Amino acid sequence: MIHGASAxxxxxxxxxxxxxxxxxxxxxxxxxxxxxxxxxxxGKQVTVQGHSYMEFLxxxxxxxxxxxxxxxxxxEINIARFYWHIFxxxxxxxxxxxxxxxxxxxAGMTRAILAILVILVLGLLFGVVLSCNAWFWLAILLNSxxxxxxxxxxxxxxxSHADQTLLTSFVITPMAFLGGTFFPVENFPAWTQKIIxxxxxxxxxxxxxxxxxxxxxxxxxxxxxxxxxSLFFYISVLCVKKAKD
Amino acid sequence: MIRIQNxxxxxxxxxxxxxxxxxxxxxxxxxxxxxxxxxxxxxIRILTGLxxxxxxxxxxxxxNLEHPGIESRRQCGLVPQxxxxxxxxxxxxNLNIHCRLFRMTKEQSASRIDELLDYVEMSxxxxxxxxxxxxxxxxxxxxxxxxxxxxxxxxxxEPTVGLDAAMRRKIWALIRKIQQHETTIFLTTHYxxxxxxxxxxxxxxxxxxxxxxxxxxxxxxxxxxxxxxRLKEDDMETLFFNDRNQANxxxxxxxxxFTLRRVNLEDSFLALTGKKIQ
Numbered sequence: 001m002i003h004g005a006s007a008x009x010x011x012x013x014x015x016x017x018x019x020x021x022x023x024x025x026x027x028x029x030x031x032x033x034x035x036x037x038x039x040x041x042x043g044k045q046v047t048v049q050g051h052s053y054m055e056f057l058x059x060x061x062x063x064x065x066x067x068x069x070x071x072x073x074x075x076e077i078n079i080a081r082f083y084w085h086i087f088x089x090x091x092x093x094x095x096x097x098x099x100x101x102x103x104x105x106x107a108g109m110t111r112a113i114l115a116i117l118v119i120l121v122l123g124l125l126f127g128v129v130l131s132c133n134a135w136f137w138l139a140i141l142l143n144s145x146x147x148x149x150x151x152x153x154x155x156x157x158x159x160s161h162a163d164q165t166l167l168t169s170f171v172i173t174p175m176a177f178l179g180g181t182f183f184p185v186e187n188f189p190a191w192t193q194k195i196i197x198x199x200x201x202x203x204x205x206x207x208x209x210x211x212x213x214x215x216x217x218x219x220x221x222x223x224x225x226x227x228x229x230s231l232f233f234y235i236s237v238l239c240v241k242k243a244k245d
Numbered sequence: 246m247i248r249i250q251n252x253x254x255x256x257x258x259x260x261x262x263x264x265x266x267x268x269x270x271x272x273x274x275x276x277x278x279x280x281x282x283x284x285x286x287x288x289i290r291i292l293t294g295l296x297x298x299x300x301x302x303x304x305x306x307x308x309n310l311e312h313p314g315i316e317s318r319r320q321c322g323l324v325p326q327x328x329x330x331x332x333x334x335x336x337x338x339n340l341n342i343h344c345r346l347f348r349m350t351k352e353q354s355a356s357r358i359d360e361l362l363d364y365v366e367m368s369x370x371x372x373x374x375x376x377x378x379x380x381x382x383x384x385x386x387x388x389x390x391x392x393x394x395x396x397x398x399x400x401x402x403e404p405t406v407g408l409d410a411a412m413r414r415k416i417w418a419l420i421r422k423i424q425q426h427e428t429t430i431f432l433t434t435h436y437x438x439x440x441x442x443x444x445x446x447x448x449x450x451x452x453x454x455x456x457x458x459x460x461x462x463x464x465x466x467x468x469x470x471x472x473x474x475r476l477k478e479d480d481m482e483t484l485f486f487n488d489r490n491q492a493n494x495x496x497x498x499x500x501x502x503f504t505l506r507r508v509n510l511e512d513s514f515l516a517l518t519g520k521k522i523q
């Protein structure tokens with residue numbers, strides 16, 4: 001299994017390395033704009049949960065970025081599947097479905113970690129130093145695991161690249177704005193909070209934020225992320241089987 | 246090497262393969278000749294484990310493909326119809342990915358890559374990005390890649406589609422060279438000359454069913470040796486003769502304009518199916 005997964009991961013990393021000089025600037029544009037518009041210009045005088053809005057915002061952006069960049073592996077899979085037909089080359093090789101999903105999920109998680117490093121550097125430029133402890137990285141890894149696993153499964157179900165864009169619009173974008181990224185979930189009415197806590201990103205954002213401020217995140221949130229991630233991962237393996245033929 | 250009995254495959258409401266039966270022997274170059282949509286690619290997809298069969302028996306080098314496993318995939322080298330190389334990566338990176346997918350060691354990979362790039366005359370292109378290669382080079386690279394793990398059977402799905410005549414002949418020479426090393430080759434094509442030039446045996450396939458399996462020579466002999474094409478008002482009429490003098494006598498006796506040529510597989514296909522391949 002390890003050989004197959006490492007081969008799939010190796011391919012994704014070669015492509016990522018080839019594009020890295022173009023990707024890093026593009027990864028920094030959105031966070032930079034959010035930091036300037038919301039953190040610096042709008043939130044300069046605002047304090048949230050005892051921290052400046054900039055300090056509150058950056059962990060949220062990290063949660064959001066780890067989600068979007070891990071999920072972006074679905075676009076890579078679709079391009080390889082629908083335009084370049086590379087999926088066929090992998091299918092014809094002695095690589096199990098489990099190995100394929102493992103390789104792609106790890107590639108998605110790698111992209112997410114790299115994108116987060118960009119945000120951390122941007123945060124330093126704005127004078128925000130976060131506590132990047134083990135809890136912080138654990139929450140990020142779990143969040144990127146959830147969304148990379150979801151991405152692989154959905155990439156197998158869609159019939160075209162256009163369908164993929166639709167999924168991003170209906171699944172990822174609403175979550176990015178409602179999952180405790182830009183404001184505390186507690187600002188919502190109690191019934192809305194219950195719905196928002198069904199979103200994995202909410203658990204990721206609250207965990208990453210708690211860890212970044214030096215606290216221990218709620219264990220329940222980390223367990224929820226691990227369970228949802230494992231479920232998505234398992235479904236993805238089934239979806240790869242279904243995508244054949 | 247390959248044994249297929251009563252193979253059936255249906256996609257939604259379309260029956261892609263109907264009771265297909267044939268056998269491919271070790272070291273043979275077997276060609277599947279038929280028009281687009283005849284079922285050639287579906288057969289290759291089943292043989293390489295990319296598609297599941299609905300019913301029938303498919304044996305590939307001792308492996309039953311009713312439930313294709315990982316091990317049966319090691320037996321096959323596949324060159325699909327569409328270019329499926331990573332365009333942003335270099336030649337050597339593409340080959341390295343394949344070696345890793347087939348669990349080859351670093352030492353095995355390095356020597357096999359050198360050997361095969363030399364074989365397809367691309368040793369000087371190792372670091373070239375695939376997007377900068379010509380169509381013919383991409384095809385040669387795909388053939389080299391499919392041979393990296395020393396498969397028992399090489400599947401070539403329309404290997405020269407979209408190439409000019411000169412490049413097509415270059416690929417044919419390469420396929421001949423591969424066959425000299427006793428690799429079993431399963432080729433699909435809708436180019437008559439390709440099947441005629443390369444194949445030891447040919448199967449005609451039409452609408453998902455096998456029409457006939459025989460050597461190109463036997464198939465062509467059924468119609469004669471020489472063909473006379475006469476252009477009529479809205480159609481082309483073809484007459485067949487066993488020797489050239491008979492054909493020349495016929496031309497002399499008629500005032501029409503004729504084209505004299507040798508009988509080819511298209512004539513046999515037309516006679517058996519009532520339609521042309523191309």
